[in-house]
Amino acid sequence: RKEVEQDPGPFNVPEGATVAFNCTYSNSASQSFFWYRQDCRKEPKLLMSVYSSGNEDGRFTAQLNRASQYISLLIRDSKLSDSATYLCVVNILRTGNQFYFGTGTSLTVIP
């Protein structure tokens, strides 16, 4: 079973729309959670960390549900520049303290 699972999409939404991505993780020992953004053929870049109480950064809102072991990302008022692949990332505190990446959810914002 994969440590992190995401719906690969693609999500095609019009400008101004609200879109939500979900991600599930399998290991209850997971410690830290992140959303990364990856543009085509570029490196992943941190979009935001996900805190237990939920957190917001401008048009982006991240939520964590430890009981159900899922993480969500909500993007409001989508812009063309939001088109990218969004990676869900989990850090598990065990021997190795490794990061586990989802396969990513593809978003295209359409004019």
Place this chain on the structure above:
Amino acid sequence: DADVTQTPRNRITKTGKRIMLECSQTKGHDRMYWYRQDPGLGLRLIYYSFDVKDINKGEISDGYSVSRQAQAKFSLSLESAIPNQTALYFCATSDQIAGGLETQYFGPGTRLLVL
């Protein structure tokens, strides 16, 4: 200037050749990682190092080796390249901060094609 650099950015090689991918960082981080990315599989960890004397295997280390020459340098070698090692390779760094939250920072990637 980029904080995490990788060389080469693109490489074409033949089956059986030994090649080395290099990573350098100016962030001063202790922790460095090598990942490969394949379509539909996401990023998978090859090796990681928490300091110069610490090297650990990741999920898919077979066929690869690494060297941590200094805090700032972490090299990945393919001893005898094979076509299924064709992928996009990323180096990353991280540093543990107060509260235990780490963030990874990635290099621009090396695109490797093994013929």
